[in-house]
Amino acid sequence: MNTAFAAEKTAQAEAAREQERAFQARVDRGEIRMVAADRYEILTGWDRGETFTLSRNAEGQIEQIIAAHGLGDRADGTAALYASSPAWHGLGQIIPQGTTDIDEVLRLSGLDFEVITVPALYEWQGQMREHADQQHTVRADTGAALGAVGSRYTPIQNRAGFVFLQELVSRYDVVWESAGLLRGGKRVFISIRLPETVAVDADGINDIVVPYIAVMNDHSGNGQFQCVVTPWRPVCANTERFAVRDAVTRWAVRHTAGATSQIKEARRTLGLSARYFEQFAAEETALARTDIAIADFHQVIADLWPLEEDASKRKRTNHAARLDAITDVYRTESGRVGHTAYAAERAITGYLDHLTPRRPPQSMTEEIARATALLEGADDEIKSKAHRRLLQLRTR
Incomplete structure (x- = not known):
């Protein structure tokens, strides 16, 4: 009995270590990043920009992933969501x-x-x-x-x-x-x-x-x-x-x-x-076949988000942070599809969908506010403006 108990505890401990190693591997691969104590943000895939919290047991081992989904609940307490494929939070x-x-x-x-x-x-x-x-x-x-x-x-x-x-x-x-x-x-x-x-x-x-x-x-x-x-x-x-x-x-x-x-x-x-x-x-194929220099890309961003000459220090700081964030996304996209106007559009769209700050109402989490903004088209006008502006680069 003691031998069986020891073997079971050893197996449990190894399973816990394997879970920790697998989680750390995702961090190392750049798929997720820590944003606060045991709170993480997803950086890749369908659910980029979403966040979750880890619940740990007394030994500090991962016990549960708590989703910040913001969905309503059904009468039985389960998330009010139907889907044809699993979402990142595993709910619904x-x-x-x-x-x-x-x-x-x-x-x-x-x-x-x-x-x-x-x-x-x-x-x-x-x-x-x-x-x-x-x-x-x-x-x-x-x-x-x-x-x-x-x-x-x-x-x-x-x-x-x-x-x-x-x-x-x-x-x-x-x-x-x-x-x-x-x-x-x-x-x-x-x-x-x-x-x-x-x-x-x-x-x-x-x-x-x-x-x-x-x-x-x-x-x-x-x-x-x-x-x-x-x-x-x-x-x-x-x-x-x-x-x-x-x-x-x-x-x-x-x-x-x-x-x-x-x-x-x-x-x-x-x-x-x-x-x-x-x-x-x-039109998208035309963008994919239009090479773009980083200076041209930054000029498009400047056209979309102009900065007044007498802008305050705070506005200048926010403007620089936006430029850095979009440029980071562009580096990722250009590594996949080349230094093209198509990569530039993907970067601008990615920033608006996943990175631009959102102030959710009290009844929403930031994640669900972001998803609602996507559906409601909060950034439709600027996305369309970016598309038209990048298409102009073909004719130069």
Whole structure:
């Protein structure tokens, strides 16, 4: 018995040491870095920019990875997220390769609730009165208040988002990529992956960009029902916004009766056509075949973020820090695809998606605020400006 006990403890100790060695190897390879005591940031892959915390036991050994995901919770306490592949935090309900079943995704993602409106009441001199021009949105399953809205507001149900995407792409066998809720259901998101992929410089670097369509619905009264095309590179999950002939890649509608029936208008606005993606690939390929000097790259950055001559010391410090951060990303990208305008665009996009400072509201972590900014297109304008500016380098 003593021999067996000693062997078991030896095996446990070795397993713990192996886990520590594997973790340290990731640090040494530059995949993750420590940002505080037992808090780490992911530097590579799909989840670049996300953070997590290590929980250790009394002996100082790694016991658990605690994700800073910021997602809402389902009734059973699990993260309100469905995905077709595991996320970095290991949370959520994962179905490998995804599913086409709307009901299953609604259940797994925590979106299986309806939103109703109730009168907006207030107390006056001991009596309850109704505010005729206002109402509240409420979760029908829990009674949780989501927001205050006008009298003409009509909730767009979570299921309607799924049906809208099916009708948008004229397919009813679409595989759902991800779905989940934020802020207790005040905001929800759904995404599908389009079957087309875009090969940039197919005869050269052959970089693959995957188009996704995401729906974001707001039940709080502070946002519209939105649909956006979000191409991204699987190698690092950079979300792109391209200015192909100034094509608009976002469509939004207010919460009114019949809002999601405007499929034709949504298709036209989003530019969902083979021609769009062909032109898309052509412009990116042109960037991939345009050499760029570091001085030209820095000039593009200066054009995007101009610094006034009388700028304060703080602004100058922030400007220099931004330049250093983007240049670091450019070194990585240029090592993979060459010193090209394409690498420059990847660097600018990578900085905006993963490194630019975000100030999250109280209900969000920085990570989820960053993800929300990606979907909502907080940096669309500057990404499109960078794209157009870099395309000008071809004609010099």
